Amino acid sequence: MKKKIVFFHLLNNFTGSPQILRNVIETAIKEGYPVELYTSSTQGFLSGIPGVNYRPNLYRRYPNRWITLFTFFTSQLILAIVLLRHLGEKSIFYTNTILPFSAIFAGIMMGKKVITHVHENEVSPRILDRFLFWWVRNLSTTKIVVSEFLRSNPKLGQKDIILLPNAVNSRITKHAVPVTWSSASFTVLMLASLRPYKGIDDFVQLSHRLPGIRFILVLSDTDTEVGKWKKNLVLGSNIEIFPVQEEVIPFFKKSHLLLNLAHPDLWLETFGMTVLEGFCFGLPAIVPTLGGVAELVDDEVNGYKIDYTQADLIESKIQDLAKNPDLWERLSKGALLTSQNYTLQEFERKVSGILNS
Template sequence: MKKIIFFHLLNDYSGSPKVLSQVVEAVSKKGFEAELFLGGKGSAGFLSSVSCIQRRYFYKRFDNKLLTLISYSASQLVLFLKLLRYKNKSAVFYVNTLLPFGAALAGKVLGIKVVYHIHETSIRPKPLKVFLRWVVQKCSSENIFVSHFLARTEGFSNVDSRVIYNSVPYAMEAAAQRHVYQALTEDKFNVLMICSLKSYKGVNEFVELAKLLSNNPAIQMKLVLGATDAEVADFFSGITLSGNLEIISSCSDVVPHYQRASVLLSLSKPDEWVETFGLTILEGLSFGIPCIVPPVGGPVELVSDGVEGYLMSSDRVKDIADKLEYLQSNPEVCYSLSEAAKLKSLSFSSEKFESGVLGVFDGN
């Protein structure tokens, strides 16, 4: 039986651990033996309940960026030394994101095949990104990219690569298939954004949108954040929030929020963070929700302007507010966009995702 050992740095409720949980599920169903190395101590996230052996290695984040960088470097040294005892050369080291480079270096030293699943392009500081790309160049046998945009932007000339689009998890896919989109729910036009609690995700722009739309009683804004209550309280300390804005923290089940949404926003700021795919966008499309997304990066492969939604940069806050009021006043437009969104989502099925992932291990 083939053994696949997965490596991820930080478990949370963001996209990359969610996708990895689907990969682990797919290979486990196929009969492969799976093992997962996670950094940190028991942090909650999508990888908390995956059905495989889990092992932890040191990692801790700090408010100070330099301390976090030192902690990260130490964590990869610890991981590298742990893995040097590994002897099963028929195994595969599956490195999720560019960050767990200690696993890739160990795989190279041990003669074990290394596969990278690359999700990101926005890594700082720049010297770190240069180093991580060097490790991939030297150690990886094959790279998986989450979009064609990312494959073009971060491709490696000497490493085999393939694009495997993310998919909606089976349980969510089933819920989406049963869902009937409503432009208005209980006479409210519900504007949803789901993201990490980072300024580069456009959180402040969403707050500003809520303020601009606060005089329209029909529009309700909902911000679902992958963060604790304490982190949310700290982030918004000193910021006046309008009454039409609801903020939800530490949400592991986002399905009810999709079921009530009239439109989905993705407001990542491309000059700070380029979305390489946009898993929440795909999830929104699967529920037939029109989406307003950045005009660059992976989202362009999910949404065509005026078809499934609109391509609008997050710095156009007033224009986005006007577009939301237009959609709220024209439900027939919402329903047309919704039909196209549902249709587009069918191109990103769980079956295609699993087939692509399992194809990486064929003949190996």
């Protein structure tokens, strides 16, 4: 019988890292591994996976970052004690993101193979960043990274690093029908979290600049949090803002261009999952010039790499795509071709090799 794989992920929600972990877990189950998962009881991509034995994780987020930080360390202390149940057990520990550091420590102390799936380039505050990357760099048996950009991070060291680009879940690809260009209802889509460095305010400003174009912003935050943010905004009739959505496929289907306006001076995207998902529907993308997300886009092939500070240029490119169907269709075809390089089948093949090694 194969070793059990014990997975760890702090906060289950509808963001990129739990979605990728679900792909890994489903691959492990297909390969015949018994699976346990320590995660929060919140709803997200990790909920309801057949064949998974769920274990509770006490971590949760609060509006006050210091309370959140206290909860984080408390939950890790409790987790370290709880993990004594795996002492003497033949199992592999698989931590998703660098945050579950007590699982890394406990796994190494119990002589287990510890795989850390790294999605972050940095965390805040800086002292926590240094603390967490030390554990990953020095104690993880194997480190998985999602992009070449992340592999070059010196905080990870140079040894035992495996590149595993993210893949689009079959839930997306089954419903991914290429969209068609429309000048009458040309729509610009952005999916982001409610953080200023994600470019959400810049997106709103673009909607004011281009009143004849439709804008849709889908946030990964609650209706209450989104409502508080919207109170301070002046919104035109051409923009819609939505709170967290369990299913984003309908938004891709009615859009024509995807934006990522993250601020590289404050935050560097390590991959760009929403961009890749948009490519499956033939949506060209405008993304930052730096970070892992920039690896997905080639200028004039499937979109453009433009810094968020160049608002005039971004506005000009949106206008070009909204008025020129030949240009849009060429970039749309490039987006579809790019998406074929990140198939779930190839992802599963690589995951199987890592788990079976």
